[in-house]
Amino acid sequence: MFKYVVKRLLLALFILLAVSIILYILIRLMPMNIIEQRYYSSLQQGQAADPEKLQAILDSYNLGDNSFGGIVGGWWKWLCAFFSGDFGTCLTNGRKVGDVIFENMGVSFAIALISLALELVIAIPLGIKCACNQYGKLDYTVTVLTMIGISFPSFFFASILIKIFAVDLGWFPIGSLNTPTANLQGFSKFLDTSWHLVLPILVLTILSIGSMMRYTRTNTLEVLNADYIRTARAKGLSERKVVYKHVFRNTLIPLVTTLAGILPSLFGGSMIVEQVFAIQGIGSVAYTMTMNGDVPFIMGYDMFIAVLTIIGILLTDIMYAVVDPRVKLGK
Amino acid sequence: MEENKTPVENTEELKAETSDETKFNELHGEVLGERVKVLSPARTVAKRFFRSKLSVVGLVVIVALFLLSFFGPLFSPWGEQQADETPTTIVNYSQTKFVDENGNQSSCWDISVTESPLNKEAELSAEHWLGTDENGWDIFTRLMYGGRISLTIGFVVIILETLLGVVLGGLAGYFGGKVDNLIMRITDILYCIPTLPIMLIFYSVFDANGILTIERLYYMMGILTLIGWAGTARLVRGQILSLREQEFMLAAKCSGLSVKRKIFKHLIPNVLPQLIVSMTLGLGSIILTEATLGFLGIGAPIGTATWGSMINAAANSTRLSFYPNFWIPPGICITLAILAFNFIGDGLRDAFDPKMKR
Numbered sequence: 001m002f003k004y005v006v007k008r009l010l011l012a013l014f015i016l017l018a019v020s021i022i023l024y025i026l027i028r029l030m031p032m033n034i035i036e037q038r039y040y041s042s043l044q045q046g047q048a049a050d051p052e053k054l055q056a057i058l059d060s061y062n063l064g065d066n067s068f069g070g071i072v073g074g075w076w077k078w079l080c081a082f083f084s085g086d087f088g089t090c091l092t093n094g095r096k097v098g099d100v101i102f103e104n105m106g107v108s109f110a111i112a113l114i115s116l117a118l119e120l121v122i123a124i125p126l127g128i129k130c131a132c133n134q135y136g137k138l139d140y141t142v143t144v145l146t147m148i149g150i151s152f153p154s155f156f157f158a159s160i161l162i163k164i165f166a167v168d169l170g171w172f173p174i175g176s177l178n179t180p181t182a183n184l185q186g187f188s189k190f191l192d193t194s195w196h197l198v199l200p201i202l203v204l205t206i207l208s209i210g211s212m213m214r215y216t217r218t219n220t221l222e223v224l225n226a227d228y229i230r231t232a233r234a235k236g237l238s239e240r241k242v243v244y245k246h247v248f249r250n251t252l253i254p255l256v257t258t259l260a261g262i263l264p265s266l267f268g269g270s271m272i273v274e275q276v277f278a279i280q281g282i283g284s285v286a287y288t289m290t291m292n293g294d295v296p297f298i299m300g301y302d303m304f305i306a307v308l309t310i311i312g313i314l315l316t317d318i319m320y321a322v323v324d325p326r327v328k329l330g331k
Numbered sequence: 332m333e334e335n336k337t338p339v340e341n342t343e344e345l346k347a348e349t350s351d352e353t354k355f356n357e358l359h360g361e362v363l364g365e366r367v368k369v370l371s372p373a374r375t376v377a378k379r380f381f382r383s384k385l386s387v388v389g390l391v392v393i394v395a396l397f398l399l400s401f402f403g404p405l406f407s408p409w410g411e412q413q414a415d416e417t418p419t420t421i422v423n424y425s426q427t428k429f430v431d432e433n434g435n436q437s438s439c440w441d442i443s444v445t446e447s448p449l450n451k452e453a454e455l456s457a458e459h460w461l462g463t464d465e466n467g468w469d470i471f472t473r474l475m476y477g478g479r480i481s482l483t484i485g486f487v488v489i490i491l492e493t494l495l496g497v498v499l500g501g502l503a504g505y506f507g508g509k510v511d512n513l514i515m516r517i518t519d520i521l522y523c524i525p526t527l528p529i530m531l532i533f534y535s536v537f538d539a540n541g542i543l544t545i546e547r548l549y550y551m552m553g554i555l556t557l558i559g560w561a562g563t564a565r566l567v568r569g570q571i572l573s574l575r576e577q578e579f580m581l582a583a584k585c586s587g588l589s590v591k592r593k594i595f596k597h598l599i600p601n602v603l604p605q606l607i608v609s610m611t612l613g614l615g616s617i618i619l620t621e622a623t624l625g626f627l628g629i630g631a632p633i634g635t636a637t638w639g640s641m642i643n644a645a646a647n648s649t650r651l652s653f654y655p656n657f658w659i660p661p662g663i664c665i666t667l668a669i670l671a672f673n674f675i676g677d678g679l680r681d682a683f684d685p686k687m688k689r
Contacts, residue, residue, distance in 0.1 A: 022524065031538065031540075147673055155623065162651060
C-alpha cells in the first residue's frame, strides 16, 4: 500500500510538471498581459510612458523575453518559486496569488458544499427507490426528469431561473452577494447573503442530481442481483431490512469513489454559474483574470485545479481499496 | 487466401443440408423458415432500441432538428445576416412610482419614441416568427443556420476524437508496456488541464493572430478534438486489455494474422458497441461545450449564427430581462439536442447489453 502510494505520488509529480510546461507555454502565447495593456492605454491617452520602465517591470515578473529561451527561462523561475511555496504575485493588484485564491475560495466552497450535501441527500435515496421499483411509474418519471436535468446547460437553466424568480416574480435578488443599498451587519447580513445564494445553489444541485441518481440506480440494480441479497431474502428478512441494511450499504461502495472526483469543483469554483449570478467567487475571479491576461494568477489557478484533479484521482483509487477489501492495490 | 476458401466449402455443405431439409419439409408439408425467425445481432439491437419509447423520441427529435437546420433556411425569406430594413418607430416606456410625505401615491410614465431605419428588436409576428435581434436579423432563421454549425461541430469533433482515440487506445491496449505507459501518461496530462480556462486562453491567442473569420471554428474543433480524445482512448484501451486475453485472440494469433488485421478486424469491432454509446453521449457534451463557449462570448466569429453565440444574449442583463425571445429559443434547441443524444445513447447502451432483461 505504502509503496503504491509513493509510486503514484511520484507519477503525479511528473504529470504536474508536464501540465505546468504546457500551461506556461500556452499562457505566454497570450497576446497581451495586463501590464502591457495598461502601458498602451496610457500611451493612447497621451501620457508620457517610458518603454524602458515597461521592460524593467516585465523583466521583474520574468515576462520580458518572449523568445523560446525566454519562455523556458520564465517557466524554470516559476517552477523554482512554486517549489519554495511562492505562487507568484498578481499583476492586476500586486497581491500574492495564493492569498487571492484562498480569499475568494470561501463563497465558492460554501455554495459547492451545500449543493453537494443536498445532492447526496436527494439523489441517493431516490436512486435506491427507483432501482427497487425498476420500470415502475416512479422510475420512469424520475429517469426522464434526471435526463432533462443532465441535459440542461447550466447557464441556460440559471438564466431561466433569474428571469422567472428574480425578474418577473421578484422573489430573489439578482447578482452579487449582498444588497448594495442596505448596510447590514452580523446575522442579518448572513441572512441576506444566504438569500442571494438560494438560486445558485438550486442550479448546482438540480443539475448535478441527475448523474448521481443514475449512478446510484445502476449500482443498486447490480447489488439487487447479487447472491447475498438472494440469501438475505431466503433467510426471511423483511424487504425493508434487505433494502436498508444489505443493499444500501453495498451501493455506497462505488459512490465513495465518485466523491473523490468532486474535489476540483468543490474548491475550484464554477466559472459559469458564478459568472451568471455575478458572485465574486474563485471561478469568476479566474475568468476576469484570464480575460485580462494576468499571467501569474492564471498559472497559479490552473495549476491549483490540476493539483486538485490529480489528488482526486489518487484518492479515488485509494478509497476504492479502503472501502472494498477485495480490491488489492498492486502494480 | 484460406479465408476465401472456407465459405465456399461451407456453402456446398449448406446446399447439401438444404436439399435434405427441403426433402424433410416436403414430407411434412411446411418450411422451416416459417416457424423459426433468425435475427442477426444488428437486427436484435435495432429491435431492442426501437422498443424503448425514449430512444425513439430522441431519434425523432434529432432528425427533426437536422431537417430544420439543413432544409429550413431554404424556405425562409430571410438570410443569416440579412437585416429587415423596414423603418420602424420604437416606443419605450417605463413607469416610476412615487410616494410623497403624506402617503399619496403617484406614478410617472417615461415614454421615448425613436425612429429606427431597421426593424430591430421586433416582437413575435407572422413575418418574424421569433422576432428580430438587435441587428434586425430574423431570429428564427438564424436559429436554423445556427443549428447547422452547432450540429456539424458536434459530429466533426466526435468523429475526429473517436478516430484518434481508437488508434491511440488500440495501440496502448494491444502493445502494453512502454507504448501503453506513454499514451496513458499523455491522457493523464490532458485530464488534468482544465478545459474552460484553456479555451479562454486559446480565444485570446486567436484574437491576437487575426483569426477572426469562420476558420476560427475549424481551429476550435481541432482544439476540442485534441483535448477530448483521451476519454475514448481510455475506453478502447480498457476493453482491448480484457479482450486481448480471450480465446478468439489466441486463434487469431495462431492463424498468423498481421497486427493491423488483429487490431482493426478482431479487436475494434468488439469495442464498437461501447464506442457507439460513448460517441452518442459525447455528441451531447460537445454541443454543450460549444454552447458554453458561445455563452461566454468566445468561440464563433462575430455575426455567425450558432446556438452558442445566440444564447450569448442571456449574458446581457437587459436582454435577459426584457427580450426572452433572444435567448430562450436557442437554449431550448441546445437542451433538446443534448437530451435527444442522451436518450439515444442510453437506449443504445441498453440495446447492446446482452444482460438486459427486457
